[in-house]
Amino acid sequence: MSKLWDRMRLVPTVVRLASRAPRNPHAAWERYWTGVQSTGLDGDVLWDSDSRAERSQYADMVLAHFDPALPVIDIGCGNGSYTRWLATLFPKVLGVDVSAGAVARASLEARDLQSCSFTVLDATKAGAGDLLVDQVGPANVFVRGVFHVLKPGKQAAMAANMKAAVGSAGRVFLAETNFPGNSLDYLAGLGATGDHVPSQLQRALENLPRPGRFGARERRSVFPAADWRVIADGPVNIDVVPMAQAGQPQRVPGYFALLAGANAEHHETLQREGHR
Ligand SMILES: C[S@@+](CC[C@H](N)C(=O)[O-])C[C@H]1O[C@@H](n2cnc3c(N)ncnc32)[C@H](O)[C@@H]1O
Numbered sequence: 001m002s003k004l005w006d007r008m009r010l011v012p013t014v015v016r017l018a019s020r021a022p023r024n025p026h027a028a029w030e031r032y033w034t035g036v037q038s039t040g041l042d043g044d045v046l047w048d049s050d051s052r053a054e055r056s057q058y059a060d061m062v063l064a065h066f067d068p069a070l071p072v073i074d075i076g077c078g079n080g081s082y083t084r085w086l087a088t089l090f091p092k093v094l095g096v097d098v099s100a101g102a103v104a105r106a107s108l109e110a111r112d113l114q115s116c117s118f119t120v121l122d123a124t125k126a127g128a129g130d131l132l133v134d135q136v137g138p139a140n141v142f143v144r145g146v147f148h149v150l151k152p153g154k155q156a157a158m159a160a161n162m163k164a165a166v167g168s169a170g171r172v173f174l175a176e177t178n179f180p181g182n183s184l185d186y187l188a189g190l191g192a193t194g195d196h197v198p199s200q201l202q203r204a205l206e207n208l209p210r211p212g213r214f215g216a217r218e219r220r221s222v223f224p225a226a227d228w229r230v231i232a233d234g235p236v237n238i239d240v241v242p243m244a245q246a247g248q249p250q251r252v253p254g255y256f257a258l259l260a261g262a263n264a265e266h267h268e269t270l271q272r273e274g275h276r
Pocket of ligand 1: 029047048075076077078079080081082096097098099102121122123124143144145146149
């Protein structure tokens with residue numbers, strides 16, 4: 001069977017599933033998270049791969065560039081897998097999500113960790129950055145897999161809030177999926193066919209806004225050079241739960257960027273003893 005025919009057979013399935021998704025993105029995320037029964041490698045959540053290989057791509061960069069005297073905010077934390085990982089590296093981490101269901105699950109999964117706390121907040125809302133500064137002071141910001149699910153106007157609003165949150169001492173680290181093909185290629189690469197859609201993918205399709213890609217071009221328009229300095233950027237692999245082959249997380253091409261405000265203090269030579 002040709003690749004084109006395979007992709008054509010996927011179309012009606014995708015249209016049927018996507019037609020069930022709420023139009024309001026916040027309602028969509030809430031419905032998604034309140035329906036989650038289990039997380040982690042064998043769980044319901046597509047991107048919750050608990051992948052050491054993925055985290056190891058980020059560890060040296062956040063350790064070298066995040067001032068450990070500042071708290072870390074994990075924006076769009078979901079069930080808090082990365083919040084908990086950040087808490088192994090930094091003394092104080094706040095996970096923030098628009099979905100109360102996500103925050104409830106994240107709080108439960110981090111119940112034994114004193115250094116993690118969570119709050120419900122729309123990170124695209126005007127003033128959200130100032131609210132975060134009121135709550136924890138200037139901070140470093142970590143974000144994985146959130147920009148690519150937002151419309152461009154909301155992406156810019158979230159970046160503006162991050163600018164307020166980091167002030168002159170904090171840094172932003174972002175990692176996003178940046179799949180080069182079309183959405184049918186993306187779904188097929190994750191194991192979807194006209195006859196079968198893996199359950200984690202089905203849950204995402206029938207609940208959530210359609211994801212886009214977020215790479216250097218999108219980052220340039222959302223984090224303009226007048227406001228931001230790029231310390232480093234480039235390709236990464238974003239790992240999702242195993243669907244096509246049992247056992248191994250599946251890789252999606254991604255993009256990372258490490259950023260400072262344009263007028264930020266330079267402390268890039270700051271190194272943490274024992275971590276480099
Ligand atoms: C693809 S998930 C990634 C979750 C987490 N960062 C991870 O990598 O495991 C995107 C998350 O962003 C959250 N989100 C979407 N829009 C948001 C907004 N406007 N403000 C805060 N969180 C948002 C969703 O509820 C969801 O938990």
